Amino acid sequence: MHTFVGYIFARVWCKAPENDYSIDLFSGLTSLHSIIEQLDREDKAGVDKGAGAFFYRHVNEIFIEFKSLSSDEIENFRRLFLNNNNIKALCEGTLLPFRYETASTTPLQTKIKSFFSELYRSGFFNLKIVKDKIGADLHDHYKAFAKANAMPCCPFCGLQPMDTEYDATREAYDHYLPSSIYPFNSVNFRNLTPACHKCNSQYKGAKDPLLSADGIKRRAFYPYSLHQYNIQISLQFLNNGQSPTEPKHIRVDLACPGYEEEIATWDSIYKIRQRFIAKCCSPAVNKAWMNRILIECRNYDRSPEQAMEAELLACLESPWIEASFLKAAYLREAEKAGLISSILQT
Secondary structure (H helix, E strand, O other), rough: OHHHHHHHHHHHHOOHHHHOOHHHOOOOHHHHHHHHHHHHHHHOOOOHHHHHHHHHHHHHHHHHHOOOHHHHHHHHHHHHHHHOOOOOHHHHHHOOOOOHOOOOHHHHHHHHHHHHOOOOOOOOOHOOOHHHOOOOOOHHHHHHHHHHHHHOOOOOOOOOEOOOOOOOOOEEEEOOOOOOOOOOOOOOOOOOOEEOHHHHHHHHHOOOOOOOOOOOOOOOOOOOOOOOOOOEEEEOOOOOOOOOOOOOHEEEOOOOOOHHHHHHHHHHHOHHHHHHHHHHHHHHHHHHHHHHHHHHHHHOOOOOOHHHHHHHHHHHHHHEEEOOHHHHHHHHHHHOOOOHHHHHHO
């Protein structure tokens, strides 16, 4: 999808001052040329509706606006386009992003926002001719992504289950850098991240990972990083050695040496501490976690220490199954508070 956008930007729009508009401008990318050729026929026939018309009209209108730009202005747009598509560098804070709000309101800026903020959900990439030329659709991409990553839970919270490659449905893709804020990257798969409904729609929404609500610049974890972030989770029970039954009874600490700012961003956007606390305070959850130790002791004639070791090992081997990473932190604190020995006496 982004290949089309990249070609149109570099080979069509940026060449506008030296060319008249023609579908021949798209001939360097055969698949795109075929699509534009059909959309051009439909436009000439007066078929001015739907996702195809949306795409074709905006490509033409932005081309017209680019024709009046100077070479310096075009080079500036090239830089902004490249920067906004280097998602990794933007998350790491080594490049400055371009946001709609920082731009003057010109006809070109208005058309760019209208195009890129709506392109993903316009339905253009679901058109048969487009899917035929691309050779896949979002569902196919999701299946391949799910299979490659073997993700049993949401990569942003670790709490909610995710559809697998065998499910008939798929999770929604989140624009990590919101398309309502950032131009040029709305169909860049490095900016499209599968996420659970809670993370995508109920917590993050259109929040900007790179700018706090107070307008302060911040770094964020890059979702497609090949680096494995060593995030450490620790709990502290605050109710005199009793299992937490209310949020005020427990404290959650998150740490990742060298990534303190990214941790703060992650927590701010997805309310991670708040959600981990809610999970730990649920009797249905924490009793089930504690009962695992009781079962190990009674059914397998293990000591509390042996049962804890076995359960923590199981959590380590499958940390993303049923929030086992959080269960391990809970059990460690429960042992420290003397709760493991107390359940064996009941």
